[in-house]
Amino acid sequence: MPFAGLFAGHDGFRGLKARRRSRWRIYLGILTGWTITLAIVLIMFANLYFYSEMMEILSHETKRQVNTIVMALSLALSVTVLKGLNDFVATVRWWILSRRHHSLRKVGLILQAESVSRVILLAVKTRRLTVHLAACLWIILILMVQVALALLGLCFSIENQTALALVVQPGRVSVPDMSSIQTTKIIQNGPSSVAAQEYTANSYGQISLAFETDTTDRIPEIGGIWTPSDPLMFCNADHCKYIFHEKSVHLDTDGDGDIDYVDGDDGGNAGSLMVVATNRSLNSTATCRSWRVTSGGDGAQDSISLETSGDGPRDVLLPVRGGVNQTTFMTNTSQSCGGGCATVSAFEAAGPGQSWFYACNVTVSRVGNGTLPEHEASVELRSMAAASIALQGSGVSSLDSDDIQYQVYPAESVFGLPIKGLNDSMAMLMARFAIGTVAICGQSNEPIVIDGFAPVKGFQLVIDHWDYIYMILVSIALGQFVLAVATACISGRIEIPEGGPIAMAQVLRPIAQRLKSSDKADTMLSSDGPSGMWIYKAVETGEKGVYDLLMEERATGYSTDGVSVEMQRLQTLNFQSQLAS
16 A cells, blocks of 8 residues: 555545635625624614614504514624634634644544533643633633623613503593583582582682692693693793693493593503593683772772872772781672683782782683594683682672672782782782683593593613613624634634534544554543644645645654654655645
8 A cells, every 4th residue: 555545535635625715705704794793783772772762652562573673683692792702712723723732632622612611621631821711711701791691681671651651542532521610529519500610610729739830841742641749730921731631441341330441551450540641731821900009908998099190099899808918809700801711800918008909811711732522621611710719609798799709818828929019920820720720620520431542551661771781782892803803813824624524524534544543542532641642734735725734643753553753754745746746
């Protein structure tokens, strides 16, 4: 048998025949893998920002969509990161094998470096400090990647939206009946007469002080969930506003003939209530004039005299002697200044020389953005609310006429606080009382059920730790970039076998032949001694750009088949010269 046949395959190569890969091809392949990771990171950023910052409320379908997208991106990121790690290991293991000779046992462990257990076993079997450090760093890197990907899911969550509801699904809703002021919450006996409504209107205006009032720039958006602790009325320098609410309903779900309220967060069980803001609103405004009181300012007279310019003093009759340190509001219910408008006057008794008299027109507007007759507030309700600060109703005690009604508020109360001739302040005080009456009517009147857009509970994507998300995703992208650069540098220095397990088998062919011809194969596989030491080599052949990739045993004199190592070296040189010719 020719000596060449002792160590060469049927194709004349001892290992794997390989051509030098283009450096640009290597770099492009590695850069493509990192670009995919970067794209996934950017898409993850974009989706988290869009669904958390741009979408204030998510439906059930959108919630499932967000969960699916985030899960898919997380899995894709895991796959690309692990692929980058495996590519690095697949490259660096051949570089390690090419640096020095290793026993067959260590060669096997190095070739299985993708397995963490094999890396640990390799570190245990060697005494080299560099191997220990490399194994520790590699295990720490793998653990950091796994922990980072796990922590990413803890930085955000999908929770119930407590500020907004979805108002996009047609359904049945309940709205307040604003056709009149219903008196059953205040007056228990007697019919709902005009006097009873007037008394209730004044009571509602004072009850409204129990609810929060905010500025008009804090008006909730459509679908905003309202709770009793939220503002009910909104005022600025020239008007006050009430935002109407709606409730989701199912009609008579328990068969008792009553309306049962439900929302979507409890599985549709009757008894729960969701109240949301609508785009319908109602305004109250007032305009006032004022005069200083020159006579009767102590509130102990039947009339007062006003300081008027040009025409001299003007006398005003008072329906009651209220005394000092109080404000008496008066109105004539038989007079009207238009639909939803009332004329109200006020005597501010603060003592001689400090008292004022005001004459005001208070107006409560029609409902804005109302699209159905049930959305409207009646003219009677609006007119009564406009005059409500002065109404007595069932408690009228005027000696002259039941049309003249009044209410006395002590100076220590909110509505009796001295204004000292400031027209705009008195106008806002009356507008606030009027809108308070309307608001409590909207809360207290029995609802009616109409067609509309039923509010449904929604969800929101809550980002608890944007800083952690930035750190995790940026670290993953930068870390893989560093590994990609390292992989490219190593690939540029040595030839890496390509072709999977079959190609690797060809590279390991010399080891297989050595074990086959040796009667100490089991000892060689399990031993870490100096015998049977192997190194990875890329032997350049006579053909340009073609290499013979193989594992080569360290020279030890004679091989097990009796052929000297020197003779094998000469045979190799002779074979290479034959290929070149």
